[in-house]
Amino acid sequence: MTTPHVKRLDIVLAPSHKRVLVRPGGNFDEQRGVRIVSRALALSEDEVETVLDNVLREFSDRHLDTEGIFLRNFERARFLLTTDRDLSTERQMLIGACFTQEYSLESAALFNPSIVPHPNQGGVANGTLRFMLSLRATGEGHISSIVFRSGSIDADGEVTIDPSSPFVTEPETIPNASYEKALFERKLSELGLVNGIGERVMAQLDDTFTQVELVRTIREVRRTLPSDQHASAILEGIRALAESNYEVRFQRDQTEAERAIFPHSPSQEKGIEDARFTRFIEDDGTPVYYATYTAFDGQLILPQLLETRDFLDFRFSTLNGPAARNKGMALFPRRIRGLYAMLGRQDNENIYLMYSDNVHFWYDPQVLIRPAHSWELLQIGNCGAPIETEAGWLVLSHGVGPMRKYCIGAFLLDREDPSRVIGRLSEPLIKPTENEREGYVPNVVYTCGALLHHNTLLIPYAMADYATGFATVNIHELLKAMK
Secondary structure, X not given: OOOOOEEEEEEEEOOOOOOOEEEEOOOOOHHHHHHHXXXXXXXXXXXXXXXXXXXXXXXXXXXXXXXXXHHHHHHHHHHHOOOOOOOOXXXXXXXXXXXXXXXXXXXXXXXXXXEXXXXXXXXXXXXXXXXXXXXXXXXXXXXXEEEEEEEEEXXXXXXXXXXXXXXXXOOEEOXXXXXEHHHHHHHHHHOOOOOHHHHHHHHOOOOEEEHHHHHHHHHHHHHOXXXXXXXXXXXXXXXXXXXXXXXXXXXXXXXXXXXXXXXXXXXXXXXXXXXXXXXXXXXXXXEEEEEEEEEEOOOOEEEEEEEEOOOOEEEEEEOEOOOXXXXXXXXXXXXXXXXXXEEEOOOOOOEEEEEEOOOOEOOOOEEEEOOOOHHHOOXXXXXXXXXXXXXXXXXXXXXXXXXXXXXXXXXXXXXOOOOOEEEEOOOOOEOOOOOOOOOOOOOEEEOOOOEEEOOEEEEEEEEOOOEEEEEEEXXXXXXXXXX
């Protein structure tokens, strides 16, 4: 077999410490918070205006709507006030600024990209496809977020990345995200939380309920129970499950590069890692974008699901069932024989295939492909959602060999029966060059998804877990090399 020619593009997305997110800050206990607010209340109005002017002069050009951010963070700190007297807007902003900080979300790395067709193809030239690129941004404390860029690829395979932005913002959390009772109870049962206490909580809720309604019900049930650790643990588990299922929304005037999804729920406290997006086509032809990602709380890794139709409104939800574990889950872009299909790496070594009638629940994974070549002696895993071609399902893979060297490979699955492997590269498609091997994690090339446009397969890929490069390969050459 002849290894296909891979063309590396002269495009690199490097992390920038200048792109800073403004976040609620000050991990203070309540007593210290009260002291901070009291000191701000003791300032004269002239002092407040002087200090605030200095803060705004220094930070306003680094963020969008700095004053609005300060006021929103003041509202979060309002419970610390020891007075009911009216405060000037300037004093409110100054107090809010005391509970605000900057976070350089991509200061350490910008890597592990995923790519899908953009939901808005308006105004694009004939033969050109606009795409959405997601990346894993890692900053202080090795906390990972999802950031976005956009670009296009024309009929000849020429790639353009749209300009970035000096600003980056978080979405607003939708306060009354809704939950389907049947799905919620199914997950509670899996967690062992459907007992007498859990049943009492769920019995008081409608078929669809909000987090506000759930919290109120938990509070009411708690008042009727003895104060013991078992009851508290059950109720806390129910609340934590709800917090792991939520919705966020970006403003429509925010460009793709200005959007960043920072960890929000307890399960994500230390990071949202390696989102693998796929443009999923429903049976009626309606597209929806799903992404599997890994939530990390500092100890446990949990595969989770992200859903959007426009990359403005996002719904986060748990992936459930015994197969929803470990990293590397990737969803096929359509149902196969009426079922959802997913790749995974449940044992951290082989690639598995599984089916389900519900995208949130996964059981009974079966080994699909094992390490077979010298460059994947340690393990093999998928590199994003399968891509449908006339020849079969094209899957990019990663292989780990001696000295923890990561390379990108590929294999081919039967279109109607993906459990049949009908082709496989014997040599890596992409392996780290001398210019790509040095970085945050040396000797690694890795991707979370590729894009097929006409005859060109566009592969954005991480270089040494630090920056992101781009490569293209002719799809016919690649398929021929696997036969």
